[in-house]
Amino acid sequence: MVSLGDALFQMTGWLRTTWVVEFSLWVSETRPCIWLQENFLAIPTFQTIHILSIAVLFGSALMLNLRVLGYAGGGHSMEEMAKRFIPWLWGGLTALIVTGIILLVSEPVRNMVNPFFWIKMGTLVVTVLVTLWFHGAIKARMARWESQKEGQGAIRKGAVALIVLWCLVMAGGRWIAYAPV
Amino acid sequence: MILESLWQGLEQSALGSYIASAEYAFPLIETFHVIAITTVVGTIAIMDLRLLGLTSRRWTVTSVSQDTLRLTWGAFVLAVITGLLMFISKAPTYMVNPYFLWKMVLIALAGINMAILHTGAWKTVGNWEIGDAIPASVKVAAGLSLAFWIIVVFCGRVIGFTLGVYIPA
Numbered sequence: 001m002v003s004l005g006d007a008l009f010q011m012t013g014w015l016r017t018t019w020v021v022e023f024s025l026w027v028s029e030t031r032p033c034i035w036l037q038e039n040f041l042a043i044p045t046f047q048t049i050h051i052l053s054i055a056v057l058f059g060s061a062l063m064l065n066l067r068v069l070g071y072a073g074g075g076h077s078m079e080e081m082a083k084r085f086i087p088w089l090w091g092g093l094t095a096l097i098v099t100g101i102i103l104l105v106s107e108p109v110r111n112m113v114n115p116f117f118w119i120k121m122g123t124l125v126v127t128v129l130v131t132l133w134f135h136g137a138i139k140a141r142m143a144r145w146e147s148q149k150e151g152q153g154a155i156r157k158g159a160v161a162l163i164v165l166w167c168l169v170m171a172g173g174r175w176i177a178y179a180p181v
Numbered sequence: 182m183i184l185e186s187l188w189q190g191l192e193q194s195a196l197g198s199y200i201a202s203a204e205y206a207f208p209l210i211e212t213f214h215v216i217a218i219t220t221v222v223g224t225i226a227i228m229d230l231r232l233l234g235l236t237s238r239r240w241t242v243t244s245v246s247q248d249t250l251r252l253t254w255g256a257f258v259l260a261v262i263t264g265l266l267m268f269i270s271k272a273p274t275y276m277v278n279p280y281f282l283w284k285m286v287l288i289a290l291a292g293i294n295m296a297i298l299h300t301g302a303w304k305t306v307g308n309w310e311i312g313d314a315i316p317a318s319v320k321v322a323a324g325l326s327l328a329f330w331i332i333v334v335f336c337g338r339v340i341g342f343t344l345g346v347y348i349p350a
Binding site for chain 2: 044048055073173174
């Protein structure tokens with residue numbers, strides 16, 4: 001059986017045969033990349049904003065999802081919770097993507113020739129799609145959330161799944177630094 | 182010095198050397214640390230933005246506190262446990278790292294700031310928890326809290342870049 005480490009190692013080897021290598025090498029010679037590399041505190045500063053963005057996003061997701069599951073926000077209606085936290089989640093995601101692109105440019109080869117980066121991106125796409133469905137399902141039912149409990153099972157499962165998915169996205173980000181090479 | 186031998190003893194302990202040498206121990210602990218600190222900062226920001234009067238203004242301060250406080254504390258405990266595990270794997274190196282030391286100072290300041298708020302203005306929260314009459318001292322505490330935690334995240338991030346820069350004697 002192939003171990004997880006071996007599989008990731010093989011994925012790195014495969015990435016080395018694709019357009020990603022040439023593209024990331026090209027990015028590494030652009031002026032933004034050189035500037036980010038030459039300023040010692042630039043990368044940790046953008047990483048800090050990146051982490052603060054996911055903090056805003058994840059805090060908002062937790063509040064709304066725990067309200068769905070009945071663990072928080074019981075003093076507020078589902079409409080109030082959705083109105084308070086959904087815009088902040090998308091705002092956090094926007095800042096996350098902008099700082100993410102800057103970080104991608106700052107270390108293009110290390111990031112792109114890296115299985116964890118692509119696993120993280122795949123997980124992120126799935127998570128955003130599930131979030132879109134989740135918010136849509138909440139908005140469709142929020143006016144009768146307390147009076148009509150039946151049929152909420154899928155939304156409750158979605159709430160749990162999304163908390164796990166966002167944790168996997170964060171884990172993917174952290175593990176970019178530990179790709180087997 | 183006694184403290185220096187303590188840090189060395191921690192690093193050389195069975196747990197310390199296991200975390201430093203086992204293939205995936207450190208990154209795994211670090212992953213939980215990141216998720217924990219993200220939850221701490223995310224939920225504290227929800228509280229602080231309410232105290233500053235910038236969000237959830239029609240919600241009472243105590244209701245926002247009830248929604249966030251358990252999560253904040255639960256995640257903070259996880260961050261401390263995972264932080265301690267990482268600390269003992271390289272204790273002497275962390276203890277000479279200025280960003281690590283500043284991070285500890287700022288966490289302490291954030292705690293003192295919170296204690297002052299809760300033993301002071303919070304006692305009259307019923308008078309100002311709804312509407313626009315948030316006391317200036319509360320807004321200052323909330324602003325300081327946000328600033329402290331942002332710098333905590335920054336210092337934490339820089340530690341990873343400077344472990345090779347500050348080497349214990």
